[in-house]
Amino acid sequence: MNVDVALFAYLADYQPDGLGGRAPRSFALEADATIASVIESLGLPDEPRIVFVNGKHAEEPDVLHEGDRLAIFPPVAGG
Amino acid sequence: MAQILRVNMTDLSISREEVPAAWHKYSGRAITDAIIYRDVPPDADPLGPDNELVIAPGILAGTNAPNGGRLSIGAKSPLTGGIKESNSGGQAALGLAHLGIAALIVSGKPADPSALYQLTIEADGSTKLDRVDEWAGLGNYPLADAIKATRPEDDRYSAITNGPAGEMLARSAGIAVSDPKGYPNRFAGRGGLGAVMGSKGLKAIVISDKGIGSIPHADKDAFVAASRRFTEALKSHGVSGTGLPMYGTNVLMNILSEAGGLPTRNFSSGTFEGADAIGGERQRDIILERGGRSNHGCQTGCVIQCSRYWVDTAGEYVTKGPEYETAWSFGANCGVDNLDKIADLDRACGDLGLDTIEMGAAVAVAMDGGLASFGDADAALALLNSGISGTGDGRLLWDGAEAIGTKLGVEHIPVVKHQAMPAYDPRSVQGIGVTYATTTQGADHTAGYTITSNILSVGGVVDPLSPEGQATLSSNLQIATAMLDSLGLCIFVAFPVLDIPAAFTAIHEMMEAHTGETWTADDLMTLGKEVLTMERLYNAKAGFTAADDRLPGWMRTAELPPHNVVFTVSDEDLDSVFSFVPETAAAMGLS
Numbered sequence: 001m002n003v004d005v006a007l008f009a010y011l012a013d014y015q016p017d018g019l020g021g022r023a024p025r026s027f028a029l030e031a032d033a034t035i036a037s038v039i040e041s042l043g044l045p046d047e048p049r050i051v052f053v054n055g056k057h058a059e060e061p062d063v064l065h066e067g068d069r070l071a072i073f074p075p076v077a078g079g
Numbered sequence: 080m081a082q083i084l085r086v087n088m089t090d091l092s093i094s095r096e097e098v099p100a101a102w103h104k105y106s107g108r109a110i111t112d113a114i115i116y117r118d119v120p121p122d123a124d125p126l127g128p129d130n131e132l133v134i135a136p137g138i139l140a141g142t143n144a145p146n147g148g149r150l151s152i153g154a155k156s157p158l159t160g161g162i163k164e165s166n167s168g169g170q171a172a173l174g175l176a177h178l179g180i181a182a183l184i185v186s187g188k189p190a191d192p193s194a195l196y197q198l199t200i201e202a203d204g205s206t207k208l209d210r211v212d213e214w215a216g217l218g219n220y221p222l223a224d225a226i227k228a229t230r231p232e233d234d235r236y237s238a239i240t241n242g243p244a245g246e247m248l249a250r251s252a253g254i255a256v257s258d259p260k261g262y263p264n265r266f267a268g269r270g271g272l273g274a275v276m277g278s279k280g281l282k283a284i285v286i287s288d289k290g291i292g293s294i295p296h297a298d299k300d301a302f303v304a305a306s307r308r309f310t311e312a313l314k315s316h317g318v319s320g321t322g323l324p325m326y327g328t329n330v331l332m333n334i335l336s337e338a339g340g341l342p343t344r345n346f347s348s349g350t351f352e353g354a355d356a357i358g359g360e361r362q363r364d365i366i367l368e369r370g371g372r373s374n375h376g377c378q379t380g381c382v383i384q385c386s387r388y389w390v391d392t393a394g395e396y397v398t399k400g401p402e403y404e405t406a407w408s409f410g411a412n413c414g415v416d417n418l419d420k421i422a423d424l425d426r427a428c429g430d431l432g433l434d435t436i437e438m439g440a441a442v443a444v445a446m447d448g449g450l451a452s453f454g455d456a457d458a459a460l461a462l463l464n465s466g467i468s469g470t471g472d473g474r475l476l477w478d479g480a481e482a483i484g485t486k487l488g489v490e491h492i493p494v495v496k497h498q499a500m501p502a503y504d505p506r507s508v509q510g511i512g513v514t515y516a517t518t519t520q521g522a523d524h525t526a527g528y529t530i531t532s533n534i535l536s537v538g539g540v541v542d543p544l545s546p547e548g549q550a551t552l553s554s555n556l557q558i559a560t561a562m563l564d565s566l567g568l569c570i571f572v573a574f575p576v577l578d579i580p581a582a583f584t585a586i587h588e589m590m591e592a593h594t595g596e597t598w599t600a601d602d603l604m605t606l607g608k609e610v611l612t613m614e615r616l617y618n619a620k621a622g623f624t625a626a627d628d629r630l631p632g633w634m635r636t637a638e639l640p641p642h643n644v645v646f647t648v649s650d651e652d653l654d655s656v657f658s659f660v661p662e663t664a665a666a667m668g669l670s
Contacts, residue, residue: 006337008333008334008337008360009322009325009326009330009359009360010321010325012360022333022355022358022360023355047317048317048536050334050534050535050536052337052338055337055338055339055350055641055642056338056544056642057338057536057540057542057543071337073333073334073337074317074321074322075316075317075318075321075322075535075536075537076317076318076322076323076326076330076331076334076535077318077322077323077330077331077530077531077535077537077571077574078323078327078328078329078330078331078359078385078402078403079328079331079403079404079524079525079528079530079570079571
């Protein structure tokens, strides 16, 4: 299945193509792939993260589905 | 002991008062509230002689407490009609604290409405009022230059200034506070306090603290140890240690758009296709490409360093930030995806002395009403600048989103208690809707920043799309925020404080070591409740009821894409937020 993955702030440097930026990249994944498996394959740093799937909060063990948009942020805030 | 400095603009007298013994734990927002509660009749005309403008540092200002130098400015608001505390960074709180001034009260009103004054407080404690009529109509930036020309070259001073919008009594006028480089770019922006300053004929306050060092502590060693632990907590947390210094507040743009909570084109959508073009990551890249510096503190003693300057293509200073709220208000909310255009609008507001949140919301409402097209930043700037004429739609715009929206017959005007909503849509971030609806301040995100748990996974997680748990979340955060505002702490310390127990402990340890009085964790929370109790009682006397603690009705019926949601927190939950008030009022002897 294919899933769009967007990485934000300094996590953008972990896009496999090395081009950075926040634009989503299409990932071809095994059926039943989890968010955690994507994070592991990207090699994201071991720190708290904020994860959305299709604009809603998601947990890292959650299974992804065809056409999902996965967005991952490091700890950020403002106001 | 610190004293209250009173400046009476009716007879131009300046006097000093002792701080009442009952207020020995009050500073910042607590003391501005206590003074307004005591002195200003709830039915007073906000622009009349009975209103008071109260300016106060926190107890920790002027010490080495990290992020302890916020400034509270209070009055009865000409925008909301209720009590107001507007909170600013910049250098002035340090200056007042160094001079032993717990609060500065500006009362009365000059007989000559065209007279303009500067109040000067010198480092030796002497004070004076000078006529500065020649500065009428001067913007905050040329005013800063004019003030500088009057000061000795080796002076160290801060300035609190009022732009033309405040002189013209615009209900969205804010008060500028100088930053460490002297730029008038930090603001007590919300609630029209610039109009209160203007009504009193006050153009500028200059505070010199040249040669005055750090304020002594009751127990210096204990204070140094506690403040060191507090600094470590701020620097170790991902938000205050990395995210904010690297990207500034505008790092929120992409995440709010992702979550469907970024109000776009006058609150008609929760995502903006141009979010990344105006977000914190792109902002950082552009500033660095142009040779600017991407982070600094807005005041001495800040260890978070979330401020930045926007520079033009030649690398020259244009304005601060823009901060997230401004990048949103003139950006996504007006359909504008260009940071240079947003910076020009921010600079115009900074010079005129206007609240960027209210102005962005008002321009978007005006666009909705057909005065300009969404996305047309040049038309937005022309409309904003046209207010200086004193007539027409531009001047009405300066009175806020409700004023211009009502004239144009716009259906969706995003205000509570007449004040425009900030950069989070309450339909997809339900907790902030509780804060907008119930806070004493009119729609205000900082009053109880539920974005923490709703979006950012700080201090726990509460589903932003569900009504469950939002009232409790908002209530607890409103109490904690009132406490932080009353110590002079920057509310961005809340991010580590919510996650790191040692950070909260360090706050009351710093308070005890600095003051020599007992400050327990309960004392801190009681302080927050007392502040909110004074505000609730004042607003009730000014005529506010439960009906004022509501979002506009359309937020319950007009679905917000992309989640297609409406606001669903019950009225019963909204009315539970201040359930502690009767008990706290009784304990305070207030009714």
